[in-house]
Amino acid sequence: MNPEDKIIDVKNLWVKxxxxxxxxxxxxxxxxxxxxxxxxxxxxxxGAGKTTTALSIMQLLPKVSGKITDGEILFNNKDIVKASExxxxxxxxxxxxxxxxxxxxxxxxxxxxxxxxxxxIKLHMKLDKAGVEARVDEILELVGIPALRKNEYPHxxxxxxxxxxxxxxxxxxxxxxxxxxxxxxxxDVTIQSQILDMMDDLKKKLNTAIILITHDLGxxxxxxxxxxxxxxxxxxxxxxxxxxxxxESHHPYTIGLFNSIPNLEVDTDRLxxxxxxxxxxxxxxxxxxxxxxxxxxxxxxxxxxxxxxxxSTGHKIKCHLFR
Amino acid sequence: METLVRMSNLKKYFQTSSGMVHxxxxxxxxxxxxxxxxxxxxxxxxxxxxxxxxxxxxxxxxGEAYFNDQNIFALNKAETKKxxxxxxxxxxxxxxxxxxxxxxxxxxxxxxxxxxxxxxxxxxLLRVEELMETVGxxxxxxxxxxxxxxxxxxxxxxxxxxxxxxPEFIVCDEPVSALDVSIQAQILNLxxxxxxxxxxxxxxxxxxxxxxxxxxxxxxxxxxGQCVEKCESKxxxxxxxxxxxxxxxxxxxxxxxxxxxxxxxxxxxxxxxIDPKPGCRFAPRCPYVQxxxxxxxxxxxxxxxxxxxxxILY
Numbered sequence: 001m002n003p004e005d006k007i008i009d010v011k012n013l014w015v016k017x018x019x020x021x022x023x024x025x026x027x028x029x030x031x032x033x034x035x036x037x038x039x040x041x042x043x044x045x046x047g048a049g050k051t052t053t054a055l056s057i058m059q060l061l062p063k064v065s066g067k068i069t070d071g072e073i074l075f076n077n078k079d080i081v082k083a084s085e086x087x088x089x090x091x092x093x094x095x096x097x098x099x100x101x102x103x104x105x106x107x108x109x110x111x112x113x114x115x116x117x118x119x120x121i122k123l124h125m126k127l128d129k130a131g132v133e134a135r136v137d138e139i140l141e142l143v144g145i146p147a148l149r150k151n152e153y154p155h156x157x158x159x160x161x162x163x164x165x166x167x168x169x170x171x172x173x174x175x176x177x178x179x180x181x182x183x184x185x186x187x188d189v190t191i192q193s194q195i196l197d198m199m200d201d202l203k204k205k206l207n208t209a210i211i212l213i214t215h216d217l218g219x220x221x222x223x224x225x226x227x228x229x230x231x232x233x234x235x236x237x238x239x240x241x242x243x244x245x246x247x248e249s250h251h252p253y254t255i256g257l258f259n260s261i262p263n264l265e266v267d268t269d270r271l272x273x274x275x276x277x278x279x280x281x282x283x284x285x286x287x288x289x290x291x292x293x294x295x296x297x298x299x300x301x302x303x304x305x306x307x308x309x310x311x312s313t314g315h316k317i318k319c320h321l322f323r
Numbered sequence: 324m325e326t327l328v329r330m331s332n333l334k335k336y337f338q339t340s341s342g343m344v345h346x347x348x349x350x351x352x353x354x355x356x357x358x359x360x361x362x363x364x365x366x367x368x369x370x371x372x373x374x375x376x377x378x379x380x381x382x383x384x385x386g387e388a389y390f391n392d393q394n395i396f397a398l399n400k401a402e403t404k405k406x407x408x409x410x411x412x413x414x415x416x417x418x419x420x421x422x423x424x425x426x427x428x429x430x431x432x433x434x435x436x437x438x439x440x441x442x443x444x445x446x447x448l449l450r451v452e453e454l455m456e457t458v459g460x461x462x463x464x465x466x467x468x469x470x471x472x473x474x475x476x477x478x479x480x481x482x483x484x485x486x487x488x489x490p491e492f493i494v495c496d497e498p499v500s501a502l503d504v505s506i507q508a509q510i511l512n513l514x515x516x517x518x519x520x521x522x523x524x525x526x527x528x529x530x531x532x533x534x535x536x537x538x539x540x541x542x543x544x545x546x547x548g549q550c551v552e553k554c555e556s557k558x559x560x561x562x563x564x565x566x567x568x569x570x571x572x573x574x575x576x577x578x579x580x581x582x583x584x585x586x587x588x589x590x591x592x593x594x595x596x597i598d599p600k601p602g603c604r605f606a607p608r609c610p611y612v613q614x615x616x617x618x619x620x621x622x623x624x625x626x627x628x629x630x631x632x633x634x635i636l637y
Contacts, residue, residue: 045504218575258578265577273507
């Protein structure tokens with residue numbers, strides 16, 4: 001694959017929030033890229049900067065407080081950090097779209113689901129009235145909802161069905177890049193399974209690039225080609241799914257994350273969680289940001305920020321252990 | 324081991340404008356002293372209602388629940404108050420279950436004040452300090468308010484409050500589902516340590532099967548107000564019998580690469596708990612559905628020692 005074929009190429013992105021005289025470093029110099037038809041999973045705990053990354057790509061950071069302070073986001077080889085709001089309106093919803101976390105609150109309760117899906121279609125696709133209706137029907141059938149239900153309101157749908165509607169809105173204009181922010185977290189496991197299956201089918205059918213944001217390592221294992229582990233606004237480890245799940249070398253945080261999940265296949269008496277808590281993003285520790293919680297902390301970790309080391313082709317780990 | 328809690332045909336219906344919601348519909352179960360019963364099921368299956376019935380936060384529509392052979396629904400108000408000292412609850416949401424205007428030490432002390440356990444404030448404060456140490460909260464948080472703390476620490480406060488009256492039985496309603504995985508593991512370890520130390524009995528309500536496997540001795544699987552399968556934790560994961568249990572286990576994503584998604588997933592969604600049809604409630608989604616499934620009530624029977632299942636296949 002040519003490097004020019006990259007759908008998205010994020011280079012050294014820094015995002016800060018400015019509130020109450022405090023400066024909060026939410027995303028600290030992350031880089032990743034993605035080709036069409038591939039899926040990247042971004043994994044991390046609350047406050048790791050996952051959602052901020054997605055909002056930066058959508059250019060939907062809060063206007064007053066959030067700011068991209070450095071870096072580039074190349075979408076189809078064009079830097080969208082510098083794009084005007086008018087340009088972004090053409091891209092957003094049509095070429096890049098987003099599935100939000102909570103299907104219960106991301107739909108408008110007073111509009112029918114058909115109206116909500118047709119909004120993006122009317123804005124971005126030059127279709128006549130009948131054409132819009134036909135597209136709404138088509139996209140609803142695609143996500144497994146009978147087209148007859150388009151005149152119903154969100155409260156008449158169950159949680160899983162609402163999430164399908166949210167996905168239908170995101171897919172309405174055949175986006176090249178889909179950002180899915182915890183799309184199944186609010187759903188029961190059997191429904192989650194159905195939604196993931198559907199997204200997998202759509203990915204194959206439409207060749208969409210997907211960035212899946214989640215804290216569930218199980219979902220990532222089933223769904224993603226590439227994985228990035230985020231901690232305190234940094235990508236601490238990145239590679240293919242095989243690199244993350246099956247190779248020997250890992251960032252200590254990745255190991256800690258895996259040890260925190262009760263394993264269904266192995267019997268353990270006690271879990272080995274990571275000690276301590278996520279650092280306050282307003283006062284990040286010096287050196288490696290994980291060092292206060294790291295079981296393998298060395299002197300150098302407390303003062304020097306580690307470089308990214310490539311342990312095998314494409315498998316990068318940001319840790320002094322791999323010097 | 325002796326039985327601490329016993330439920331006999333326990334029922335709770337809620338009247339709504341569109342009909343009777345059968346939230347809990349005829350549960351027969353026992354919890355042994357010092358053990359953990361995990362209750363799993365998807366949203367709306369009645370697991371929280373069951374937990375609330377057991378601490379008598381709700382009055383049942385029918386049936387009985389016994390605690391140490393005492394029917395808890397036969398007690399009067401004063402007796403209930405006394406009895407609740409032995410039965411406590413840890414709530415799901417550590418953000419909503421703490422009073423934002425009370426400090427940590429006030430929150431933990433409140434049950435002791437209400438039940439007049441100690442005569443003077445000094446003893447209460449000593450006990451609060453002891454409890455905070457037990458659950459791993461630094462003493463400096465004593466005068467903090469809940470909004471100053473993160474979710475994991477807040478849930479520790481909830482646990483300390485539940486422990487303050489030295490209970491024998493704690494109903495834990497999704498105590499870790501609002502927490503991040505690394506914090507979740509810390510809380511699970513704490514709860515297991517406390518059980519070892521104090522001989523506590525837990526009823527652990529959750530939708531997360533990997534968590535329930537980790538902490539439970541026995542597991543009950545609920546579907547639409549009924550218990551469809553109950554057995555030892557290991558047995559359930561090795562040999563799940565009910566089609567719903569099998570589907571549920573099959574749907575959990577495991578953090579192991581298997582080369583893409585290859586799952587048999589069950590179609591459809593949980594049907595309405597309002598005035599359910601007779602027969603097996605899982606029948607509309609069941610891949611093995613037969614004619615007999617919807618004929619009449621299906622028996623909850625013991626198919627091997629300690630392994631109960633409600634399905635006509637067995």
